[in-house]
Amino acid sequence: MDNLLDLSDSLYLDILDFAHTTPxxxxxxxxxxxxxxxxxxxxxxxxxxxxxxxxSDDAMALALLAPLATAFGYVVSEGLKSLVDEERPCRAMTGAPSPLVDCPAPGDWSFPSNHSAIAGAAALALALSWRGIVWLTAPMALLMAFSRVFVGVHYPHDVTVGLLAGGIIAYVVMKAARRPVVALVDSARSSRSSAVVWCVGRGPRGRASARPGGARHGAY
Structure with missing residues (x-):
């Protein structure tokens, strides 16, 4: 473990040194x-x-769950922060180059990175709810995590664990809550409240009923 932390420290210094050479x-x-x-x-x-x-009801359920799963990823990350109490590298590492942004206030702990946890959770949740978008969300999450080290406010191990923790929590929430939320969407789409129906959409059934003569198709 100590070797991994030493490697993380070294990578932090190398990345921050590189950051100071960029335009x-x-x-x-x-x-x-x-x-x-x-x-x-x-x-x-x-x-x-x-x-x-x-x-479909399932597709809408996953779309609704994506931000909720991301929020859970953030909550778990914040809980870990309060347990570990790791000081930010921009304060803990003497002789390190200055960060590109203001170092967060004392008590705003470093491990894991909340930004990275949110990014990891959002990237996975969106990938589960929107086919093909992983090619956009995965690079976004990786760039988000790297940027936190680049500007000097996180160690590499902070952002790595943040990405993994956020993604794992999002996956568990999406899988665990999928079935009850599908049932909720199906019920909402049958609601007599136009506001409720607007929020979840009418789904494929709405398109079918909107066709001219759509209501008569079943009689033939």
Missing amino acids: HWFQKLAEVWTELGLLLFGVLFIAGWWRMRRG
Whole structure:
């Protein structure tokens, strides 16, 4: 374990040294991405929910579960932080290059990285709910994790564990809650409340009933 932590320390210094050799605009881009990436995941959650309003009950259930599973990933990560109490490298490592951003306040612990946990959970949850999007979400999550080391506020082992923990928690939540949420979506789509139906969409049945003469097809 000590060898792994020493390797993480060494990688942190190498990455931060490299960060200081990059152009100023690139450093700013990395700084912005550490926060913007989270916003983009939120946009993808909304887009996934919207496109599944005409999808099956199962597809809508997964789209609704994706942000919930991500939230669980964050909660678990935050719980681990309070148990481990690892100091940020930008304070703990004497003689290290200065971080590119302000070092988080004392008490804002380093292990694991919440940003990475959210990114890992979001990437996996979206991949489970939106076929083919893993080719976008996986690189986004990896870049998010790397950016946290690049700007100097996390060790490599912080972001690695964050990604893995977030992804595992998201997978468990998506699988465990899938069946009851499918039943909930099916019930909501049969609701007499137009607001409830709008939230979950009418699904494929809505498209069929909207066709001219659609209600008469079963009589023939």
